Amino acid sequence: MILAMQIGAIVTSLILVVLVLLHRGRGGGLSSLFGGGMQSSLSGSSVVEKNLDRITLFFGAIWLICIIGLGLLAKV
């Protein structure tokens, strides 16, 4: 059981990293961090982006469940 959860956590972690990197980067790096710099919040999210959001959320949920499950199993 623990092994399955561990494998699940690893797989979902890797998928999460890839999925997040697939997203279009927002935020414009350092210049807009900590004040200063202008905001350009134009252009809504595309369909691709929306679906990607959904998939990321789905895998995020599985990832969370695996981690919480591992924590609970370790306690018992």
Add this chain to the structure above:
Amino acid sequence: MLSAFRSALATPDLRRKILFTLGIVIAYRIGATLPSPGVSYPNVQKCVADFENQGVYQLLSLFSGGALLKLSVFALGIMPYITASIIIQLLTVVIPRFEQLKKEGQSGQNKLTQYTRYLTVALAILQATGIVAMADRGQLFGNCAEKVIPDSTVWTLAIVVIVMTAGTSLIMWLGELITERGIGNGMSLLIFVNIAARIPAEGGNILSSHGGVVFGVICVVGLVIIASVIFVEQGQRRIPVQYAKRMIGRRMYGGTSTYLPLKVNQAGVIPVIFASSLLYLPDLISRLVGNGSAGWQRFIATYLVDQGNPVHILAYFALIIFFTYFYITITFNVNERADEMKKFGGFIPGIRPGRPTSEYLSHVLSRITLPGSIYLGIVAILPNFFLSLTGSGQNQNFPFGGTAVLIMVGVGLDTVKQIESQLMQRNYEGFLR
């Protein structure tokens, strides 16, 4: 003020944005307390209790809001992203291709952001490995007897590293979601949350160990510091710019007179972050080499790590001033501004367009940066004089001075301004008058 709050919440799309931001912040804080698989939570609690966070990790743990020492899923926090963006920012000066991308405008900027994201993941793997290795060897908590990761096989350690990396990329995504659909800049807002989350604990610490009077005095001093930081942050020199009138077809363009704002503190808190990361580097190296007591290691421990040492304070101050100038010359390109002005038919009254304008701008900028950099240095080293109250090594975490106040005020002002500009679309009464 209160009516502004009410009208902010009464506006439907603004309310949705604020609630969205709050939801993400809550999710983030929950993740920050969730321990990674394989980490023994009770043992960590015991170790944190008898370990005053000293030395190397104060900056890291400041940015992670205490999540680092709990070895939680979001232990690395936003730090890899900050480091990655600093590196990319510096590389734009060195690598010609990056400079080209930066000049390209929006699409080039997007590409640079994408590089930053890749670098963030790489750095996350590195830092997670380092931290897990330290925790496994028991170096993270000084000399704590409990085993933080009880089952220290390679398999368990690898899982922790992978999960932490995924957590970091998830944080990156959360920050981007806030930037995109919420209020303010997501990344800086998450840092803000991390710092703000420490305030109650730190305040309680001072209250319980020094009594009510000292606590009250510290609160008043903190408020004064915050007010003065806001005062300086808002200060700017407005250089008048006159645009020539011109006819294009039948339309009349230009003829307006505006101003070019030069902030007193154009660089923000980035010099402080640069300086403190540079100062903690030697300590990190000497710890990684091993806890020997060679001459150079003792030198580092006395002069660079000890927060109360005058050498440390002076070095910190000098580094901040240097980095303020350095960063401003990188980010604010005087020649570019002058060229832009010339292109659109603008000029500063009394000064010719082109090279004289850029010379004038750099003259004003270097003059105005001097008080700005000194102010940054003073605010950053201020907590070093309160060491007796906060305990050694905690000064950067001290919520009423130093990096923490600078970041909080900067981010807070920015976010409020953005809410206000959204409010302006509906009605004209905002927060700031």
